[in-house]
Amino acid sequence: MTTWGNDVRQAPLDSDAPVVVVGGGPVGMGLAIGLGLRGIKTIVVERHEQPQPIPKGQNLTQRTMEHFHFWGAESALRKARTIPPDYGIGGMTSYGTLLSGYNYNWLQRELVRPFYFTDNERLPQYATESVLRQRAAQLSSIDLRYGWTCRDIRPDAGGVSLDIEHRDGTKQSLRADYVVGCDGSRSIVRERAGISQTRSDHDRLMVLLVFRSVELHRLLAAFPGKSFYSVLHPELEGYWKFFGRVDLGSTWFFHAPVPADTTADNFDFRRLLHEAAGAEFDVEFEHIGFWDLRFALADSYRAGRVFIAGDAAHSHPPYGGYGINTGFEDAVNLAWKLAAKLQGWAPAGLLDSYDAERRPVFASTARDFIETPIFRDRDFLRRHDPARDRSDFEVAWRGRHSGARAEVNAFEPNYEGSSIVFGPAGAVCSAIGSHAYPARAGHHLTPQPLSSGKNVFEELGDGFTLIDLADGVAATAFEQAARRLHIPLKVIKDTASGGREQYAARQILVRPDQFVAYAGDGDGTDASYILQRAVGDA
8 A cells, every 4th residue: 555645545556657647638648549559558647537628729730630540539539520621720810800801811721731641620629638538548558547636756767656646635656667747837747857948928918718609600601611710900019819619600719918907807808809800799708717928848858757748848829729739749759759668679868859859849839930920910010000001001911811821831840950860961850841742851751642542641550661662672671670670660662653753762761650760762781770760779
């Protein structure tokens, strides 16, 4: 029997696991599923017994839906959506008010659809969490502990001890080889591990309103297929008023800056909504909450045997739908690396690449795609005013549409600068890139059809995959090297035609997270070195 603190209740210590995930939100659950599918016993400690019904994290990109495909949860997620499929994850940006007549399409992720295997999706985070919980419950390697809160962790050279407490007062101790904190922006795991943060505070109090309105849906009927509506107003200096659909026809959420002393009782939120829309409509509030507009980035994603992911590692305003998708990418990146180390086919050094790859990508995402656009919008609103010079404003406004299209293509997180990929000299890991068909080391693999009629993504293995589009000599060398090194490798042999010639390489080594480790035209003589470097052993 194990106790901690002064509590008299006790619980048996029978639940040690290689990995304990603290926080069973989308990121933590995605990580657990990624580990569980690889046979790694994982305990998930989650304080909420049910997903919390706050509509956030709604935009799931094509890349994120690839994760759900590999997790075996794509079909269930699509069935859980709350809005018809013809309402995608795109939106509209307006000037002044939603109904001002000045607007353009925004967040047009359909423009990069050819570069991913799956379509995007849109549903509230609590619906996504429910699907992930159901999938995790199907895996015997995952031990789900709902209603438990992590109170403390104590890392040491051999592992990590955790103290957890159930909502009924029961206390228990756990022991793990590794602990991953997916426990949000106020992460106790991050705090106890001694991981500091760098913050950028914009000194803005934001309100989150969840409300019901049938009339607002009717007012916006002229803009079909849109799920999000942002409003730029000169007084906001680049910060948005932001409407989003929770379902089709009645339920909405809304973000906007408010005065610093605002409370749920001293402000006219109905008027705020009407001013943002440019018309009056029925409003029935379901939730009024507040958050501070700031950016935070952990100074490391790892402290020995402790890792952090998702909001525990990074947080930012909910602009552009980057948050939940970034967190999922953390989970996928870390899952295969932890499994590789625990299964014995990669050295401990591979785990350092998690921070080296994911942290600069978030820093770039926050800087280049969230914070910089705020300042860019502020400068635009200062320079162009329809009341001052309507012609000048309209020309500049039309130019923003093409800029929005370019931004979607430019958001292409990549690991070109990673030490475990064969990227170009001097490259860095960044969210800035470009979508392209050639296989490029450090970049996401673009799907292509195989001669069999299947897509290459349907044939990728759980470990590494070598796509060989030559005579098979190199493939044989890679297979032999992988056996010697005990690295799981699946080989896909095909021809450099039928679309596959667009890869512009005859051998493509694909990591378990569908990123390219190596692309070239060699004969396999350096296969051992390529594989060793790809797992951090060279």
